[in-house]
Amino acid sequence: MPNDYLASLLAGVPMPLMLVGANERILRLNPAAVSLFGANMEGRHFYTVLRQPAVVECVSGAFNSGMPRESRFSRKDHTHESIFRVICAPVGSGRDAAVLASFEDVTPVETAGQMRRDFVANVSHELRTPLTAILGFIETLRGPARDDAEARERFLSTMAREAERMNRLISDLLSLSRVETEERVRPTELQVLPEIVLSVCHGLRPIADDAGVEIRVGPAPDLPMVRGDADQLRQVFTNIIENAVKYGGEGDRVEISFATIQRDPILAGPAVAVAVQDFGRGIDSIHIHRLTERFYRADSHRSQKLGGTGLGLAIVKHIMNRHRGRLKIESDVGKGSRFTALFPQPRS
Ligand SMILES: Nc1ncnc2c1ncn2[C@@H]1O[C@H](COP(=O)(O)OP(=O)(O)O)[C@@H](O)[C@H]1O
Numbered sequence: 001m002p003n004d005y006l007a008s009l010l011a012g013v014p015m016p017l018m019l020v021g022a023n024e025r026i027l028r029l030n031p032a033a034v035s036l037f038g039a040n041m042e043g044r045h046f047y048t049v050l051r052q053p054a055v056v057e058c059v060s061g062a063f064n065s066g067m068p069r070e071s072r073f074s075r076k077d078h079t080h081e082s083i084f085r086v087i088c089a090p091v092g093s094g095r096d097a098a099v100l101a102s103f104e105d106v107t108p109v110e111t112a113g114q115m116r117r118d119f120v121a122n123v124s125h126e127l128r129t130p131l132t133a134i135l136g137f138i139e140t141l142r143g144p145a146r147d148d149a150e151a152r153e154r155f156l157s158t159m160a161r162e163a164e165r166m167n168r169l170i171s172d173l174l175s176l177s178r179v180e181t182e183e184r185v186r187p188t189e190l191q192v193l194p195e196i197v198l199s200v201c202h203g204l205r206p207i208a209d210d211a212g213v214e215i216r217v218g219p220a221p222d223l224p225m226v227r228g229d230a231d232q233l234r235q236v237f238t239n240i241i242e243n244a245v246k247y248g249g250e251g252d253r254v255e256i257s258f259a260t261i262q263r264d265p266i267l268a269g270p271a272v273a274v275a276v277q278d279f280g281r282g283i284d285s286i287h288i289h290r291l292t293e294r295f296y297r298a299d300s301h302r303s304q305k306l307g308g309t310g311l312g313l314a315i316v317k318h319i320m321n322r323h324r325g326r327l328k329i330e331s332d333v334g335k336g337s338r339f340t341a342l343f344p345q346p347r348s
């Protein structure tokens with residue numbers, strides 16, 4: 001087979017390919033492999049380029065056995081690690097015997113698998129804590145507290161609280177999975193944001209009164225409507241405003257304001273903004289970019305005590321994605337935090 005035909009054939013394959021000859025030297029790399037391993041590698045011993053024992057073993061194994069072999073190759077640069085599935089296939093025979101090693105980038109699959117494992121571990125941990133408490137109280141009620149009516153009442157109310165925590169966790173998990181399923185379906189109905197916000201504030205009144213926090217809603221003259229799913233928008237504002245009351249409540253008030261923005265740099269167009277400002281203790285900047293991760297809490301003791309699931313802002317992020325909007329979080333430690341939901345203005 002002419003050499004340039006072979007070269008163009010290998011160049012047509014998008015994944016990195018390395019052809020190793022029987023003398024253990026690299027015969028050819030296609031362009032994808034050149035970007036992975038560098039230029040001018042032809043003629044070098046393959047193990048000086050591959051270097052990882054499992055992969056070297058894989059190439060030699062394919063030569064010696066005449067059968068395909070599989071292995072993994074990992075590559076770290078300063079920002080992230082990539083993982084490749086390597087298949088070494090014997091090709092040709094006699095003097096032309098060679099091994100073709102192909103490198104399939106499986107990093108996204110590996111990352112998704114790791115995320116799934118972390119998620120299951122987190123959920124199990126979150127459920128186990130209240131469950132352990134409930135089991136402990138059942139033991140106590142059966143034994144030492146059996147005839148103590150006053151203790152029984154106290155334990156039962158703690159058990160009810162723990163059971164409610166599990167209930168909240170399950171409903172948040174269900175909303176998260178529902179929102180994720182619908183994430184690619186764009187909402188079509190036009191919604192009036194101030195109306196939704198007012199109804200949410202009305203619903204949160206009891207919690208705000210208990211915490212001694214006044215919720216002030218600013219004016220919204222001529223605010224454009226946005227395309228949205230009313231239930232999901234209600235959930236966005238409930239989660240953000242409830243957080244402002246719960247975690248920023250020292251400030252005695254929460255202010256909600258509306259604005260029309262000519263051009264949002266990230267949405268790359270005109271936007272409608274709803275900002276929820278509290279005057280509490282604020283959030284340290286090291287936490288801010290992680291707050292929308294599932295189960296991430298800036299102050300986990302406080303969140304647990306207030307019955308948080310750690311999923312509220314993760315749900316908000318997914319809903320905002322579905323609406324092609326974004327959540328902006330700003331905070332000044334000691335002064336308060338501001339959570340702004342930005343929606344693209346609908347094209348008329
Ligand atoms: N307004 C706020 N002020 C201070 N911290 C906040 C505020 N909103 C959210 N947080 C922090 O972000 C974390 C994640 O919020 P969220 O996802 O709603 O979970 P949860 O409220 O269930 O703990 C909270 O645990 C809290 O530490």
Ligand SMILES: [Mg+2]
Nearest residue numbers: 239243308312
């Ligand atoms: Mg919350």
